Amino acid sequence: MAQVQRQDIHNSDVPLLCIACEARHKGVCGALTPLQLTELSRHTKRHAIAPGGEMFAAGAGAGRHSNILSGVVKLSKLLPDGRQQIVGLQFAPDFLGRQNGPENTVTAEAATNVRLCSFPQSALEAVVAQSPETGHRLHLQTLRELDEARDWMITLGRKTAAEKLASFICLVASHHNPEKTPGKGVFRFELPLKRADIADFLGLTIETVSRHFTKLRKSGIIFVENNRQITINDMDRLLAASQGST
Amino acid sequence: MAQVQRQDIHNSDVPLLCIACEARHKGVCGALTPLQLTELSRHTKRHAIAPGGEMFAAGAGAGRHSNILSGVVKLSKLLPDGRQQIVGLQFAPDFLGRQNGPENTVTAEAATNVRLCSFPQSALEAVVAQSPETGHRLHLQTLRELDEARDWMITLGRKTAAEKLASFICLVASHHNPEKTPGKGVFRFELPLKRADIADFLGLTIETVSRHFTKLRKSGIIFVENNRQITINDMDRLLAASQGST
DNA sequence: CGTCCTATTGAAATTCTTCAACACTCGTGG
DNA sequence: CCACGAGTGTTGAAGAATTTCAATAGGACG
Numbered sequence: 001m002a003q004v005q006r007q008d009i010h011n012s013d014v015p016l017l018c019i020a021c022e023a024r025h026k027g028v029c030g031a032l033t034p035l036q037l038t039e040l041s042r043h044t045k046r047h048a049i050a051p052g053g054e055m056f057a058a059g060a061g062a063g064r065h066s067n068i069l070s071g072v073v074k075l076s077k078l079l080p081d082g083r084q085q086i087v088g089l090q091f092a093p094d095f096l097g098r099q100n101g102p103e104n105t106v107t108a109e110a111a112t113n114v115r116l117c118s119f120p121q122s123a124l125e126a127v128v129a130q131s132p133e134t135g136h137r138l139h140l141q142t143l144r145e146l147d148e149a150r151d152w153m154i155t156l157g158r159k160t161a162a163e164k165l166a167s168f169i170c171l172v173a174s175h176h177n178p179e180k181t182p183g184k185g186v187f188r189f190e191l192p193l194k195r196a197d198i199a200d201f202l203g204l205t206i207e208t209v210s211r212h213f214t215k216l217r218k219s220g221i222i223f224v225e226n227n228r229q230i231t232i233n234d235m236d237r238l239l240a241a242s243q244g245s246t
Numbered sequence: 247m248a249q250v251q252r253q254d255i256h257n258s259d260v261p262l263l264c265i266a267c268e269a270r271h272k273g274v275c276g277a278l279t280p281l282q283l284t285e286l287s288r289h290t291k292r293h294a295i296a297p298g299g300e301m302f303a304a305g306a307g308a309g310r311h312s313n314i315l316s317g318v319v320k321l322s323k324l325l326p327d328g329r330q331q332i333v334g335l336q337f338a339p340d341f342l343g344r345q346n347g348p349e350n351t352v353t354a355e356a357a358t359n360v361r362l363c364s365f366p367q368s369a370l371e372a373v374v375a376q377s378p379e380t381g382h383r384l385h386l387q388t389l390r391e392l393d394e395a396r397d398w399m400i401t402l403g404r405k406t407a408a409e410k411l412a413s414f415i416c417l418v419a420s421h422h423n424p425e426k427t428p429g430k431g432v433f434r435f436e437l438p439l440k441r442a443d444i445a446d447f448l449g450l451t452i453e454t455v456s457r458h459f460t461k462l463r464k465s466g467i468i469f470v471e472n473n474r475q476i477t478i479n480d481m482d483r484l485l486a487a488s489q490g491s492t
Numbered sequence: 493c494g495t496c497c498t499a500t501t502g503a504a505a506t507t508c509t510t511c512a513a514c515a516c517t518c519g520t521g522g
Numbered sequence: 523c524c525a526c527g528a529g530t531g532t533t534g535a536a537g538a539a540t541t542t543c544a545a546t547a548g549g550a551c552g
Contacts, residue, residue: 077400081490085400100386105393132378139385140346142392147351149395154323154331156402157449161540195499203403205541210500226549227499244327407508441531451509456532472517473531497550506541515532522525 015041023067023117027093028141031133043123047116055096055108055116062104064118065097071114072192075106076200086201088149089192091175095141099124112192156203159242164202165212166242169222173232187232195227216241261287269313269363273339274387277379289369293362301342301354301362308350310364311343317360318438321352322446332447334395335438337421341387345370358438402449405488410448411458412488415468419478433478441473462487 014024014034018041023029029037046069049055056063058077068090075088087106090096096116098104128135155167169191176189191198199206216222221238223231232238260270260280264287269275275283292315295301302309304323314336321334333352336342342362344350374381401413415437422435437444445452462468467484469477478484 075396077396079400079404079490083400083404083490085403087396087399100382100389106396135381135385136346139381139388142385142388143346146388146392146395149392149399150321150323150333150352153333153395153399153402154325154329156399157331158325158329194497206499207501207542208540211540214500244325244329440529452531453510453533454508457508460532493552495551498548500545500547502543502545504541504543506539508537508539510537511535513532513534515530517530518528520526520528522523 013038017041017044017046017117021067021069021093021117023069023093023095025093027067028095028134028137029067031131031137032127033131036127036131040119040123040127043119044117045119047118049110049114049116051110051112053110053114055110056098056104057107058104060104062098062102062121064120065095065099065124066116066118068092068094068096069115069117072111073114074109074111074193074197074201076109077106084200085203086197088145088152089171089201095138097121097124099138099142111197161202161204161208162212162215163242163244164204165198165209165216166221166238168198168202169216169230169232170238170242172230173235173238185235187230187235189230191228191230259284263287263290263292263363267313267315267339267363269315269339269341271339273313274341274380274383275313277377277383278373279377282373282377286365286369286373289365290363291365293364295356295360295362297356297358299356299360301356302344302350303353304350306350308344308348308367310366311341311345311370312362312364314338314340314342315361315363318357319360320355320357320439320443320447322355323352330446331449332443334391334398335417335447341384343367343370345384345388357443407448407450407454408458408461409488410450411444411455411462412467412484414444414448415462415476415478416484416488418476419481419484431481433476433481435476437474437476 015038018024018029018037021027021029024032024037029040032040047066049071055066055073070092073090073094073096074086075090076084076086078084089111090108096108128138155164159167172191173187173189177187193201195206195209198204199209202209213224216238217224221232221234221241223233225231261284264270264275264283267273267275270278270283275286278286293312295317301312301319316338319336319340319342320332321336322330322332324330335357336354342354374384401410405413418437419433419435423433439447441452441455444450445455448455459470462484463470467478467480467487469479471477
């Protein structure tokens with residue numbers, strides 16, 4: 001009885017760092033028991049990274065893995081001559097790092113201020129060995145990233161510049177207000193990317209991005225302040241502009 | 247002793263269907279014991295599908311899963327107005343089917359004649375429950391598909407039409423002669439896609455694809471017979487043409 | 493105040509698409 | 523046996539979209 005009680009107390013002892021952490025609820029840590037969290041937290045470090053800071057480069061060893069606590073991370077690829085394509089954006093509480101591969105295939109860079117909770121690969125492996133559910137969550141995140149990548153492929157391959165930009169704004173909006181994205185209300189949020197990054201994400205030049213921002217503004221679909229603050233006046237029209245029906 | 251012997255005999259009893267199957271070696275079935283294979287094979291069916299035949303549609307329930315025994319499968323997405331983008335090609339012995347999701351997010355269609363070995367979702371789940379290694383293999387395939395999708399994103403977003411076509415030919419070549427792709431020798435193989443599919447894969451029109459085929463032909467990099475038979479005369483030049491250095 | 497970074501706008505150049513015509517192959521049926 | 527049509531692929535000319543080059547403007551910072 002006393003035994004049980006003590007265990008209870010012990011189990012409720014979630015590490016301080018984890019208590020308010022989003023990754024514990026929706027991220028990969030969600031499947032861990034307090035004991036496992038405590039064990040993992042012995043190997044974790046928190047980092048703050050400024051915009052432009054690089055977390056890992058394509059070709060580099062797997063190194064440390066991280067949960068994103070806040071901010072937005074760009075995943076990008078480079079062509080030998082310097083052309084760049086952003087192949088994914090990661091938001092809190094996404095997991096960041098190459099699983100099951102010797103090296104990273106993309107470069108990860110902070111788009112905004114980013115806070116990470118990172119741990120060495122060995123710690124992740126130990127956790128997965130103990131908690132198959134965590135392995136499953138990693139698989140689920142990979143599947144979600146695959147879906148997102150393929151969704152973006154149709155944007156890159158088949159949409160016009162105007163549709164691409166509308167798609168991007170929709171994507172960011174959906175991360176600020178999940179669920180009720182196709183709703184009626186007025187959204188207001190900050191773009192996590194500067195024009196050059198948006199261009200690299202959409203496969204366009206900054207000039208084309210800028211021109212189509214202007215068109216969306218003039219058509220009244222969005223309102224822009226300080227280049228980054230976006231207000232969506234008419235979500236339905238934006239959604240329509242992101243697909244066929246111009 | 248007699249017990250062990252009987253087990254040995256039993257274990258070596260790989261189902262007939264599986265003996266020559268590539269999926270048993272390099273695919274998801276590779277981690278299964280003969281016993282597990284026998285169990286799984288009780289639920290499997292083989293299908294042959296002609297070019298253009300649809301395996302499953304985006305939005306359809308997960309239904310059956312398959313190993314590709316031979317042939318090439320297109321994974322594609324549609325925009326409401328009918329524009330199409332091929333988001334992936336799958337070759338034997340790839341696994342085909344939506345894991346861990348209620349419904350498919352892409353449409354799968356045979357590009358060539360395709361032979362499948364399929365089984366219901368429940369059978370797959372039973373196998374994964376018994377063989378964690380199989381779950382791991384599925385995760386690895388998902389990671390590989392994610393890498394391929396992201397590689398293709400830079401092709402779609404940042405390459406010129408000429409580079410895109412060269413990239414496509416390289417991609418197909420690498421599946422006909424894995425490993426020594428950057429070698430010197432002369433390759434000859436058949437394209438699994440018709441021009442319209444290549445256009446949908448590259449985010450171009452069939453006319454643009456055709457024009458750049460002609461340019462590659464006239465430049466001597468490739469030789470084309472019957473529209474589909476490709477001979478790569480100079481792999482290094484093709485590789486160079488697929489990236490920056492024209 | 494000058495410089496760097498970011499963003500916008502215009503004009504010219506380029507690439508890709510669209511529209512149109514034509515060629516080839518392969519079955520089918522008269 | 524040949525004509526016909528469907529499916530596939532090539533080529534040309536005109537048009538549209540995007541890029542490139544160039545100039546300008548505002549904000550942040552030393």
